[in-house]
Amino acid sequence: MSADKKWDPNPGAGDGDDDDDGRDETEYLSQKDATLFAIQISESMVAPPDEEPDSMDVDGARKKKKKPRYSNAEAALRCAEAVLKNRIISTPADMMGILLFGTEQTKYEDGNTASYPNCYLLLDLDIPDAGGIKELKYLLDNPDELGEVLKPSQKPAAMASVFFAANHLFTTKAANFNSRRLFIITDDDNPETDKKARTSAQTRAKDLYDLGVRIEPFFISTPTHEFDKSLFYADVMYDTGEDLDNLDPTDPGSSNTDAESRYEQMLSAITAKQAPRRALFSSKMEIGKGLTIGIKGYLLYKRVEPSRSHYIHERGEKLQVVKGTTTQMVEETAQEVAPAQIRKAYKFGGETVSFSDEEIKKIRNFGEPVVRILGFKPQSELQFWHNMRPSIFIYPSEDDYTGSTRTFAALWNKLFKSKLMGVAWFIARRHAAPVLTAVWPSADPQGLVLIPLPFADDIRQNPDVPHIVAPNHLIDRMQDVIRQLHMPRGYIPEKYPNPALQKHYKVLEAIALEEELPEVFEDKTVPKYKNIQKHAGRLIEEWGEGLDQSMSELHLTRPQIEVHGTKRGREPAGGAAKKVKKEIDADGEPTDVYNGEVKAAYDKNALNKLTVTVLKGWLGSKGMSSSGKKADLVDRIEEYFEHK
Amino acid sequence: MAEKQATVYVIDLAASMGQRHSERTETDLEYAQQYLWDRITATVSNGRKTDTIAVVGFRTDGSDNSLVHDDSSYENITVLSPMSQFLMPQIRGLQGRLQPSHTDAGDGISALVIAMDIIEKYCKKLKYIRNIVFLTNGTGVYDFDGIDDIAKQIKGQGIKLTVLGIDFDDEDFGFQEENKDSNKAKNETALKKFCEDCEGIFGTIAEAIEEIQLPRIKKTRPVASFKGQLTIGDSSSNPNSTLVIDVERYPRTMVAKPPSASSYAVASEENVEGDSLQKIRNTRTYQVEDDAAPGKSIDVGQEDMAKGYLYGRTIVPISAEDQDVVKFETIAGLDIIGFIPKSGFDRPLSLSNTNIIVASKVNDKAIVALSSLIHGLYELDSLAVGRLVTKADKPPTMVAMAPVIEPDYECLVEVQLPFAEDIRQNKFAPLDVVKTVTGKVMNKHRLLPSEELQEAMDDYIDSMDLTNVPGLNDPSLSFAQPDDVFSPLLHRIQQVIRARATNTDENRLPDINPVLTHYSTIPQELTPEEDLARLKSAADIHPVPAKAKGRRTGREKPLSGLDVTKLLEGYTKSLRISKDNAIPEFLQAVESVEQKADIESLVRQMGDIVKSIVKQSVADLQYGQALECLRVLRQECISLEIFELYDAFVKELKQFVDGDRRDFWSKVRKEKLGLVLPSEDERSTVTSEESNRFYYGR
Secondary structure, eight states, rough: OGGGGGGGGGTTTTOOOOOTTHHHHHHHHHHOEEEEEEEEOOHHHHSSSOOOOOOOHHHHHHOOOOOOOOOOOHHHHHHHHHHHHHHHOTTOOOOOEEEEEEEOBBBOOGGGSSSTTTEEEEEEEEEHHHHHHOOOOOOOOHHHHHHHOOBBBOOOOOOHHHHHHHHHHHHSSSSSEEEEEEEEEEESSSOOOOOHHHHHHHHHHHHHHHHEEEEEEOOBBBBOOOOOOOGGGGGTTTOSSOOSSSOOOTGGGOOOOHHHHHHHHHHHHHHSSSOOOOOOOOEEEEETTTEEEEEEESSBBOOOOOOOOOOEEEEEEEEEOEEEEEEEEETOOOOBGGGGGGGEEETTTTTTEOOHHHHHHHHHSSSSSEEEEEEEEGGOOOOOOOOOOOOOOEEOOOTTTTTTOOOOOOHHHHHHHHHHHEEEEEEEEETTOOOEEEEEEETTTEEEEEEOOGGGGGGGOOOOOOOOOOOHHHHHHHHHHHHTTTOOOOGGGGOOOOOOOOHHHHHHHHHHOHHHHHHOOEEETSHEEEEHHHHHHHHHHHHHHHHHHHHHHTTOOOSSSSSSSOTTTTTTTTTTHHHHHHHHTTTTTTTTTHHHHHHHHHTOOGGSSSOOOHHHHHHHHHTTOOOOHHHHHHHHHHHHTOOO | OOOOOOEEEEEOOOOGGGOOTOOSOOOOOHHHHHHHHHHHHHHHTOOOOTTTEEEESSSSSSSTTTHHHHHHGGEEEEEEEEEEEEEEEHHHHHHHHHHSSSSSSSSHHHHHHHHHHHHHHTTTOOOOOEEEEEEOOOOOOOTTHHHHHHHHHHHHHHHHEEETTOOOOOTTTOOOTTTTOOOHHHHHHHHHHHHHTTTTTTEEHHHHHHHTTSSSOOOOOOOOSEEEEEEESTTOOOOGEEEEEEEEEEEEHHHHOOOOOOEEEEEESSOOOOOEEEEEEEEEEEEEOTTTSSSGEEEEOOGGGGEEEETTTTEEOOGGGGGHHHOOOOEEEEEEEEEEEEGGGGGGGGGSEHHHHHHOOHHHHHHHHHHHHHHHHHHHHHEEEEEEETTEEEEOOOEEEEEETTTTTTEEEEEEOOOOOOOOOOOOOOOOOEEOTTTTSSOOOOOOOOOHHHHHHHEEEEHTTTTOBSSSSSSSSSTTTTGGOOOHHHHHHHHHHHHHOOOTTOOOOOOGGGGGGGSOOOEEEEEEOOHHHHHHHHHHHOOGGGGTTTSSSTOOOOTTTTOHHHHHHHHTTTTTOOGGGHHHHHHHHHHHOOOOOHHHHHHHHHHHHHHHHHHOTTTTTHHHHHHHHHHHHHHHHHTTTTTHHHHHHHHHHHHHHTTHHHHHHHHHHTTTTTTTTTOEEEETOHHHHHHHHHOOOO
């Protein structure tokens, strides 16, 4: 059974220990999102991309790879497919669906086609599955069948039906989701000219709004026609306090005729919106006594881990995920324990010290959730090592205090301009442990960042390491290396996908979609060895010579490890130290003899009385350095036994 | 840290210790016990078997020690607790015995000899840290004959002696007792000299008590989390032009977690003595759904289970043997990717606690090599970016490393960086401009600070400058320097555990140590009042009234400002809610009604819809929909201040689902959709017990 332990979907459930702070983030993660893509199908949406002069001839340069060109509708579908795959990795519990509108064919679940004419539900709103993805892939790989599905109807679909279809899908499939979004991809800025149809669409849109569904439009402009939101969409969209621009008309790319770049632009606009903005918490910020504004907290970065494994059970043809339930029993009597019987207690002096729930609440209570600014300091006081966990981005909210945004903006301006930071007492949620944080102005996105500071209790001691400073000539050579390997743009996370995560999902995808396993996995986190060799190889060599020179200058005698030519990964770090052992063995000194003697001397605290030969021999036999003065040897042996 | 330790506390229990001095409300003994219990419970909470304690009382009513048989000078000395690991039974045993006696007879020096005897017999010649802590009020008889020999012995045995006296004079601490008894003065002087002779500590207990107010920080021995090689370049293809340094990685910061509570069961029988909590064992059983089976699920044995992953909704079985297919194979090491300018490092990229990277301490060459990298980075104002694998086959992490150069220490500090997948795609509108729906850029707007507000803010921030404010706990540190700030929760929990353990009869929680909350308010040194007043008036903040909260902003109108409510009138007038569009219609109808009876009707209709959805649900498929309606209903009832209507309905609902829809009730409980609490509407009188009984009870 023990081998199975790592498979337990609920690790830690067995030991009865709960970590009170552990729940912090899981609470937030229970927020689920459902996104429905609504893609308009019309003659202009399915029209093949404009032919343009072949860039190969114009530039004279050869394009490396000719990328396929898509119609707007197909580009939108391909975006949807990409988002679908991304979301399986980053938010596996979220739902997604694809609804085409304005199609000649009508397809809706339950055969309920009469209510939603010219709407084609290509992918039902649900957590994606392999079947759905395969179907979508098949369609995208077979232009004829795709053309059949994407055939526009004579008359466009009524927007009211589109909205109501979405309403129905969200209500029945994604009930109780905190985030529901309708992505509309269209190039038609005035779909309803008839007054009655318009009114109907406007009221149906209000229904969606009241249901908490956000409309996220992706409007496609063409060089000859700029999409005009005010014609129709401004009547169906509501201000939700978020940035509204998607395909920004001021973006030079958006008016580009090139269908290829339009697809890429659409993809980047949609992927930027693929995850809903989820606030960690709503709270208040006390800028001074009696000066309080409303804020919301967000995470800018959150570690994504590979999905957990599950137990599964095969019954007949069907695979099922096994659900585990934990029953708590009294250890001695094996009687089941009712929740009301459970008491939290701390171990102390071999027994338990318990508190009632009310008391625990009182103990954990350090006041209401707040970001209370205590004052301001120069940013230079924040050390690189003052970090404990991901920082929290905060942004003003007018929900509870009007005027929050302008006041927050004034605070941000001053901190940003004068290179200052705030220091704040921070309680994220009721009963959360208070921390001190730095309040740091962030340039992109504009806002403040809370950086939790370590407490005195969190600071660890430095281990002892001899202090030897490299001579200046060596430092100079190292600087040459550093200059050659300089990345002036800094660290750009987008350039480094997590290779372990990518492999995990590539394999799952291949198995789920019954495709070939890819043989080679690209790992972009591996250093660019060729470039390093090209730019710095010679300099590193010179540095190595400098290092040897320094060793003799400093009269250092502990070069146990060949700095050059060590085969990484084959030999353990202490590899060369083994040589020392061999040498002593070769001298014919049976090292075992020392062992008992040294241990006994250590126990008597009389290591000093042993001879240097014995001490060195013993150290050598343990693969430890045997250089230095006698006192050093004794220290090293003592340390060895103490840490044993 | 993990050295064995033996400590004997010698405490004066004379009748005179029952008196009060120096305007204290507690007796001398109670005063001394503050210190004693703090030390003892600190030892108990580390839970180490090799950190042992003995307690000796002197000037006790009787005598109980190993030497009194042969020598009457050891009378009135009692070993209250023999040398052992201190656990709750020892604590309880000791508590009853720390009472002032009815005598002032007994020799303190003899008690000290008993303590030395205990240590000698217990520790023999083994390696121990030996301590004697001696607490007295300094009155009575001290036999200083042969004291020089005793001092020699203490030194010889390596015992650390601490003598703490009640109201002893201490120039450094700044205390001098008025009208000191001449005998006490004489004893004090002699004890002080004695302490000097055996290199012990001598002080007044007030100072010791003051010191224990500062929380103790548990020291942790550094343990390397990685030992391997830092490399630049690929040694397998270019062995001569690859930089390889043996390095080790140790934590620099690591969350010190508060003690964690475990779950226990309260014994069902009432009259259980003492420790009435019983250990809980968790057993896990596994089920799959089966519509045909009673209870709609059947148990599955371990042997019938395989392992797999979810790809979306699709189950992907991967057998244990095939695990390697998913695993990402790696080789341990720290590979440098490149170097980045320090100034361009975006601070929010730091995702983790920090570690230090030092060279292998037994390898001088590595030390010099790393030193050149540290200084090189420092002089070029750069950071190194690396790919770290701490152990073979562990997933790699990206790290940034900054140089740290102190007078006698050099290292790199390393922190983890995000991968591409870790980026949360959040969009935030800029704070310095406002864009309108039509794309117009505005520089003046209610969301932007006016010049006046900006100036007031600038002045306020300048007046809140912390640069010259000292640390609140240790004035030699700067304000809010991490070394000056203690984890409030960690020490608070430790404090209450220790207090509860030593005061079993008292159920009050002790007041929080003010040291822990020093950093919760603006320091007194700052006086920004004038600037603050100006800032307040310029900011012109208005709280949104509670009633309006919970309502979404911009609810009424779309971006164009179109009056949709008017368009809706046709529908809302009927005051009928249809089941397939329940939530929007309910919200729109509620908006438009004016009469209370109409609202009651709407609440009733919505309630009926909830019940009907539950009733018609296939298994639990439609429960989410019902819960959503219920949540909206509850929210509206609270914001319309008609929570009584909701409470009445939810009680009815509980009856309704009792029976074959009881699983729905557990969802109601999970979503906390029960009775409205006073925190939600102050008129509510429901206590948390009542609320819980409603959720859990029948």
